[in-house]
Amino acid sequence: MTETRLRFPPSPTGYLHIGGARTALYNWLYAKQTGGKLVLRIEDTDTGRSSAESIKGIIDGLDWLGIDYDEGPYFQTDFETDHIAASQRLLTSGAAYKCFCSKEELDAKREAALAAKKPLGYDRSCRNLSTEEITAKDVAGIPSVVRFKVPDRNGLLGYDDKIFGRIEAAYSEIDDFVIVRSNGKPLYLLCNVVDDIRDRITHIIRGQDHMTNTLKQVMLYEALKAPLPIFGHMPLTLDTKKAKISKRSHGEIVAVQFYRDNGFIPWAFNNFLALLGWSAGNDQEFFSKEELIRDFSLERINKSSAIFNYKKDDPKFITDPKAIYFNEHYLRTMAISELGQMVRKELEAENLWQECYASDRKVWYLDTLALIRDRFHTLKDFTSLGRAYFSDNFIVDSKPLDKNVLKFPELQTWLPELAARYEMLAEFTLEATEKAARELAEELAIKPGILINAMRTVVTGQLAGPSMFDIVLAIGRETVVRRLRDVGKYFKLV
């Protein structure tokens, strides 16, 4: 049994988007499952559209997701001599021929066919040129491209798709496609096959948009006398209007980078992506990395395309609600120490990180994260909604400010009074802080909720949060007292 070898060959013409990420993930999973290798190959033969920035974006994106590769990145342009040699072989063996039709001519024909609603294929005018004619045109300096000569056969051309099953089409339906440009540069269909042969790729898992390419490439493998790899075409990811997802028409929301920048947990996002078009055949939705590698299978990939369910300008969900749901799940259930590492990066970016959180205050740090994470959706929430736990420099939300504080001007004396009592407490415990607050409320003949909600507001800036006295202990006596005493400042602003 030979080693399985897979590849992820993005063209560096934009950032890594979720469709590409899903393709990379499925290839990665299959490689890991079979103990094979994953090759990263940058297909940069379209020099006009390829950019270094894009290459970096793709590599960073894979890195963030944790999709590692065993070989590469290789660059397709580094193998141009291989591609040209292959085209020569095809030319000499008669599997390909020179075509002298000009681009303008072809474009005109295509447009005419489109307008007339006729088939758009190449009319094969140069297919049967004699040696003399070819030489004459060459001598005359007429530019030519190299076209693959689709065999003149009656039967069906086909292959067994791991996902879709047997795929077939009549030879007569396939165009004599161009494999080398008139400037001598080989094209994708050829380069891709030559590289896959050289890289000894055994399984090609790619988007359904390549299905017609595959039919053509099957002939290329045959002409190049190379064994055919196993193909599997993944249904595309569509938007809610069922249009193919692309960076161009959908913007940031489909870029992997968006999820990194918005506080998503890498594995949560992989898990979401994996379930977008695949299921284990049961009700399981959450998979650890090991489980997913073990349970993943090409055969269970759904044949119909999945919709990435995000709604533009939705006030409640910045992206597909299910993606957020997966993120929340991991946020709440992952090992707290691991979460601690991730939140650390967020705190550092906001200048809120303190070294003691990794040493003498480590227990406090992790306990605090455990206390507040239940209500959060992304890693970003720790520095926004949870800012008051790490800094005095937090914003008090206007809604609770109006509702819980400004509505009761007497709080300007009540809260400082509570602060004074907290200062006097012999033991600053859950029971003692709650008792003190309730006693004060009773003395004042007000509902404890008034005091408690006001506390929550000035201490955390938020309308909602964990149990108030857990908060008090987490934030600590000194800070709580200071914030309670400072309540007057909110009234002055009005």
Place this chain on the structure above:
RNA sequence: GUCCCCAUCGUCUAGUCAGGUCCAGGACAUCGGCCUUUCACGCCGACAACACCGGUUCAAAUCCGGUUGGGGACGCCA
């Protein structure tokens, strides 16, 4: 226009290959309820789908044919 592919709740899907256990199960979202000093979490419940038409069969979401709908491809892009 031609070719290829697909079709179960709003979304992701189980069930389809081996027809009956499915008047279709789970999850997200939505809506209600419980819990609660708040808000979440959690728990409980509700809403909600086999695209359509024919055929085969004692029996069809499942098999066959057609229709419709959707997607993809048809580049000297990848």
